[in-house]
Amino acid sequence: MIKYMVIGDPIAHSRSPGMQNAAFEFHGLGSPYGIRHVRPDELGGFIEFARANLKGVNLTVPHKAAVIPYLDTVDPAAEAAGSVNTLIIENGRIHGASTDGYGLEHALLENFSRPLAGAGVTFIGAGGAAHATAFHLAALGVKAIRIANRTVAKADEIAEKLRLHPALFVETARPDDSATLARWFADTDFLIQATSLGLKAGDPAPFDLALLKPELKLCIFDTIYKPTPLLAKARELRLPVADGAAMLIHQGAKSFELWTGLSAPLDAMRRGFLEAQPC
Ligand code: ATR
Numbered sequence: 001m002i003k004y005m006v007i008g009d010p011i012a013h014s015r016s017p018g019m020q021n022a023a024f025e026f027h028g029l030g031s032p033y034g035i036r037h038v039r040p041d042e043l044g045g046f047i048e049f050a051r052a053n054l055k056g057v058n059l060t061v062p063h064k065a066a067v068i069p070y071l072d073t074v075d076p077a078a079e080a081a082g083s084v085n086t087l088i089i090e091n092g093r094i095h096g097a098s099t100d101g102y103g104l105e106h107a108l109l110e111n112f113s114r115p116l117a118g119a120g121v122t123f124i125g126a127g128g129a130a131h132a133t134a135f136h137l138a139a140l141g142v143k144a145i146r147i148a149n150r151t152v153a154k155a156d157e158i159a160e161k162l163r164l165h166p167a168l169f170v171e172t173a174r175p176d177d178s179a180t181l182a183r184w185f186a187d188t189d190f191l192i193q194a195t196s197l198g199l200k201a202g203d204p205a206p207f208d209l210a211l212l213k214p215e216l217k218l219c220i221f222d223t224i225y226k227p228t229p230l231l232a233k234a235r236e237l238r239l240p241v242a243d244g245a246a247m248l249i250h251q252g253a254k255s256f257e258l259w260t261g262l263s264a265p266l267d268a269m270r271r272g273f274l275e276a277q278p279c
Contacts, residue, residue, distance in 0.1 A: 001032060004057065005050070007057060022269050023265055040063070057086070058252075068084055070094070078098035086099050098132050102136065103250040105136060107250055111240070116142055120187045122188040125193065126147050126158055126194075175206055181207055186216070190219050204229075214237045245270075
């Protein structure tokens with residue numbers, strides 16, 4: 001019986017059912033996690049269905065912000081980020097949380113042996129992914145967050161809220177402002193590629209890749225989990241690099257723990273994620 005679900009529009013590409021059911025099966029709990037295509041105008045109806053029938057929901061594009069008005073309670077961190085990717089449903093009440101920042105944090109820790117406290121972080125992109133994760137990194141005590149986005153106003157919007165962290169240094173720019181990016185990269189420990197570029201074959205690079213030099217000390221994390229020009233260039237230069245799979249696995253692991261109180265079997269979830277064929 002389906003008691004958990006991932007929803008989005010589109011949703012067919014999601015590997016969450018394979019990953020989450022691997023975790024439930026590991027604990028002998030069957031395969032209770034399903035998938036549903038929910039369009040924006042269907043969200044309210046779906047939430048009422050979930051309230052009566054489900055124990056947990058994961059949300060992806062375009063629902064992470066839109067769902068907030070429907071919830072009974074929201075984690076303060078998710079509220080600050082304006083982004084919810086996990087619903088926990090108990091006795092007809094719905095609580096919203098965001099596990100994306102936790103996912104990015106643990107993906108960085110797993111892939112790069114470098115502390116986050118005091119680190120310089122540069123985001124390329126200011127959409128949902130950057131919004132959901134930047135606040136989590138700020139709360140962990142990174143020293144600087146710089147955001148480059150094609151639409152600078154969206155980067156400025158995140159920056160304004162991040163400046164509520166008094167010790168955090170915050171800057172914004174356009175990704176084609178190569179002089180600024182070169183200056184940032186010299187002071188960057190973690191470069192987070194958080195645009196949607198790379199999802200489609202033939203997508204251009206999110207900034208001039210000639211700015212990447214082998215002597216830079218940055219670790220590169222692409223939130224996309226397909227081969228991208230950025231990942232290829234980073235590997236060619238032998239810079240430390242990782243793709244978005246680890247972030248998805250860790251955000252899913254945290255959702256699983258919030259729902260069940262059980263420890264997430266990371267190896268099983270990783271296998272479930274890698275083996276999952278988008279349906
Ligand atoms: P997600 O939830 O994956 O972050 P999103 O909220 O739609 O998705 O955000 C997409 C991000 O990719 C944004 O930073 C967007 O830039 P804009 O804010 O300027 O739209 C970026 N992006 C998408 N297509 C792009 C393109 N062709 N060139 C540059 N940036 C692009």
